[in-house]
Amino acid sequence: MKIIDEKGRLFGKINLIDLLVIVLVIAIIAAVGWKLVGKKAAASVSDNTHEMTFTVLFEDQPAEVAQFAETQIGKQLVNNAKLVSAEVTGCEAVSSIRTLGHVDLSVTVKATAAFSGKVWTVGSQEVRVGYEYILKTSEFELTGIISDMEADNG
Numbered sequence: 001m002k003i004i005d006e007k008g009r010l011f012g013k014i015n016l017i018d019l020l021v022i023v024l025v026i027a028i029i030a031a032v033g034w035k036l037v038g039k040k041a042a043a044s045v046s047d048n049t050h051e052m053t054f055t056v057l058f059e060d061q062p063a064e065v066a067q068f069a070e071t072q073i074g075k076q077l078v079n080n081a082k083l084v085s086a087e088v089t090g091c092e093a094v095s096s097i098r099t100l101g102h103v104d105l106s107v108t109v110k111a112t113a114a115f116s117g118k119v120w121t122v123g124s125q126e127v128r129v130g131y132e133y134i135l136k137t138s139e140f141e142l143t144g145i146i147s148d149m150e151a152d153n154g
Contacts (some may be wrong), residue, residue: 002127004016008017010026022140048114048115048116049112049113049114049115050112050113050115050151051110051111051112051113051151051152052110052111052112052113052120052127052149052150052151052152053089053091053108053109053110053111053149053150053152054108054109054111054127054133054146054148054149054150055106055107055108055109055146055147055148055149056106056107056109056133056135056142056144056145056146056147057104057105057106057144057145057147058104058105058106058107058135058142058143059068059096059098059100059104059105059144059145060098060099060100060103060104060142061093061096061097061103061104061105061142062101062102062103063093063101063102063103065105065142066091066093066105067102068140069091069093069105069107069140069142070091070093072088072091072097072107072137073088073089073090073139074087074088074089074137075087075088075138075139075140076137076138076152077109077111077122077135077137078136078137078138079122079123079124079125080123080124082123083114084111084122084123085111085122086110086111086112086122086123087109087110087111088107088108088109088135089108089109089110089138090106090107090108091105091106091107091108092105092106092108092141093105093106094106105142105144106147107135107142107144109122109131109135111127112124113127113151120149120151127146127149128146128149129146129147129148129149130145130146130147131145131146132144132146133145133146
Protein backbone atom coordinates (compact mmCIF):
# COMPACT_ATOMS: atom_id res chain seq x y z
CA MET A 1 0.00 0.00 0.00
CA LYS A 2 1.36 3.38 -1.03
CA ILE A 3 1.30 6.37 1.31
CA ILE A 4 0.00 8.66 -1.46
CA ASP A 5 -2.07 7.06 -4.23
CA GLU A 6 -2.53 8.18 -7.89
CA LYS A 7 -5.32 10.60 -6.97
CA GLY A 8 -3.14 12.39 -4.34
CA ARG A 9 -4.92 10.95 -1.34
CA LEU A 10 -3.10 9.99 1.84
CA PHE A 11 -3.46 6.23 2.44
CA GLY A 12 -6.22 6.31 -0.17
CA LYS A 13 -8.55 8.08 2.29
CA ILE A 14 -7.96 11.85 2.52
CA ASN A 15 -6.64 14.45 0.12
CA LEU A 16 -3.40 16.18 1.23
CA ILE A 17 -4.90 19.68 0.79
CA ASP A 18 -7.89 18.68 2.93
CA LEU A 19 -5.53 17.36 5.61
CA LEU A 20 -3.55 20.63 5.62
CA VAL A 21 -6.77 22.66 5.97
CA ILE A 22 -7.93 20.48 8.88
CA VAL A 23 -4.56 20.83 10.65
CA LEU A 24 -4.63 24.62 10.10
CA VAL A 25 -8.18 24.93 11.50
CA ILE A 26 -7.23 22.87 14.58
CA ALA A 27 -4.14 25.05 15.12
CA ILE A 28 -6.21 28.25 14.88
CA ILE A 29 -8.80 26.90 17.34
CA ALA A 30 -6.03 25.89 19.76
CA ALA A 31 -4.37 29.33 19.50
CA VAL A 32 -7.64 31.17 20.13
CA GLY A 33 -8.43 28.83 23.03
CA TRP A 34 -5.03 29.47 24.60
CA LYS A 35 -5.42 33.21 24.16
CA LEU A 36 -8.85 33.26 25.80
CA VAL A 37 -8.55 30.58 28.46
CA GLY A 38 -4.99 29.30 28.79
CA LYS A 39 -3.29 32.34 30.30
CA LYS A 40 -6.15 32.98 32.72
CA ALA A 41 -6.17 29.34 33.76
CA ALA A 42 -2.40 29.35 34.24
CA ALA A 43 -2.64 32.56 36.25
CA SER A 44 -5.40 31.21 38.47
CA VAL A 45 -3.47 28.02 39.16
CA SER A 46 -0.40 30.01 40.20
CA ASP A 47 -2.45 32.67 41.99
CA ASN A 48 -0.70 33.46 45.24
CA THR A 49 -2.39 36.44 46.88
CA HIS A 50 -2.25 37.53 50.50
CA GLU A 51 -3.59 40.35 52.60
CA MET A 52 -0.83 42.84 53.29
CA THR A 53 -0.44 46.04 55.27
CA PHE A 54 2.29 48.50 54.39
CA THR A 55 3.24 52.06 55.29
CA VAL A 56 4.44 54.69 52.84
CA LEU A 57 6.48 57.62 54.17
CA PHE A 58 6.25 60.99 52.42
CA GLU A 59 8.89 63.31 53.83
CA ASP A 60 8.73 67.11 54.00
CA GLN A 61 5.20 67.64 52.66
CA PRO A 62 3.16 70.84 53.03
CA ALA A 63 0.71 70.66 55.95
CA GLU A 64 -2.19 71.23 53.54
CA VAL A 65 -1.28 68.07 51.63
CA ALA A 66 -1.25 66.11 54.89
CA GLN A 67 -4.68 67.49 55.83
CA PHE A 68 -6.07 66.42 52.46
CA ALA A 69 -4.39 63.02 52.80
CA GLU A 70 -6.42 62.42 55.96
CA THR A 71 -9.61 62.72 53.87
CA GLN A 72 -8.43 59.75 51.79
CA ILE A 73 -8.82 57.20 54.61
CA GLY A 74 -11.13 54.45 53.34
CA LYS A 75 -10.53 55.31 49.67
CA GLN A 76 -9.49 52.64 47.21
CA LEU A 77 -6.16 52.95 45.39
CA VAL A 78 -5.88 53.43 41.64
CA ASN A 79 -3.20 51.97 39.37
CA ASN A 80 -3.07 52.48 35.60
CA ALA A 81 -6.53 54.12 35.71
CA LYS A 82 -8.04 51.02 37.35
CA LEU A 83 -9.12 50.43 40.93
CA VAL A 84 -6.94 47.92 42.76
CA SER A 85 -7.80 45.87 45.82
CA ALA A 86 -6.09 48.23 48.25
CA GLU A 87 -7.32 51.05 50.45
CA VAL A 88 -5.90 53.75 52.69
CA THR A 89 -6.48 52.72 56.31
CA GLY A 90 -4.52 55.32 58.24
CA CYS A 91 -2.70 58.61 58.00
CA GLU A 92 -0.33 60.26 60.47
CA ALA A 93 1.55 63.55 60.16
CA VAL A 94 4.58 64.54 62.25
CA SER A 95 6.17 68.01 62.08
CA SER A 96 9.15 68.06 59.75
CA ILE A 97 12.51 69.20 61.09
CA ARG A 98 13.58 70.28 57.60
CA THR A 99 11.04 72.96 56.68
CA LEU A 100 8.77 75.12 58.83
CA GLY A 101 5.09 74.36 58.13
CA HIS A 102 5.89 71.01 56.53
CA VAL A 103 5.26 67.52 57.89
CA ASP A 104 6.46 63.97 57.42
CA LEU A 105 3.40 62.00 56.40
CA SER A 106 2.91 58.26 56.97
CA VAL A 107 0.05 56.58 55.13
CA THR A 108 -0.97 53.01 55.93
CA VAL A 109 -2.45 50.83 53.20
CA LYS A 110 -4.22 47.47 53.47
CA ALA A 111 -4.10 45.56 50.20
CA THR A 112 -4.46 42.20 48.53
CA ALA A 113 -0.95 41.67 47.19
CA ALA A 114 0.24 39.07 44.72
CA PHE A 115 3.45 37.17 45.41
CA SER A 116 5.18 35.84 42.33
CA GLY A 117 8.78 35.50 41.33
CA LYS A 118 9.85 36.44 44.87
CA VAL A 119 8.23 39.88 44.51
CA TRP A 120 5.12 41.34 46.16
CA THR A 121 2.95 43.47 43.87
CA VAL A 122 -0.15 45.58 44.35
CA GLY A 123 -1.61 46.42 40.96
CA SER A 124 1.47 46.75 38.79
CA GLN A 125 3.70 48.26 41.50
CA GLU A 126 6.25 46.27 43.47
CA VAL A 127 6.00 46.48 47.25
CA ARG A 128 9.14 46.18 49.39
CA VAL A 129 10.63 48.23 52.22
CA GLY A 130 12.85 51.02 50.93
CA TYR A 131 11.21 50.95 47.50
CA GLU A 132 9.60 54.01 45.93
CA TYR A 133 5.81 53.77 45.80
CA ILE A 134 3.26 55.98 44.07
CA LEU A 135 0.20 56.21 46.30
CA LYS A 136 -2.73 57.21 44.14
CA THR A 137 -6.46 57.46 44.76
CA SER A 138 -9.01 59.08 42.47
CA GLU A 139 -8.29 62.46 44.15
CA PHE A 140 -4.75 62.23 45.47
CA GLU A 141 -1.25 61.21 44.39
CA LEU A 142 2.11 61.30 46.15
CA THR A 143 5.37 59.45 45.67
CA GLY A 144 7.06 58.14 48.81
CA ILE A 145 9.17 55.34 50.22
CA ILE A 146 7.74 52.16 51.75
CA SER A 147 8.90 52.16 55.37
CA ASP A 148 7.13 49.07 56.73
CA MET A 149 5.27 46.05 55.41
CA GLU A 150 3.66 42.93 56.80
CA ALA A 151 1.94 40.09 54.99
CA ASP A 152 -0.97 38.92 57.12
CA ASN A 153 -0.93 35.28 56.06
CA GLY A 154 2.17 34.75 54.01
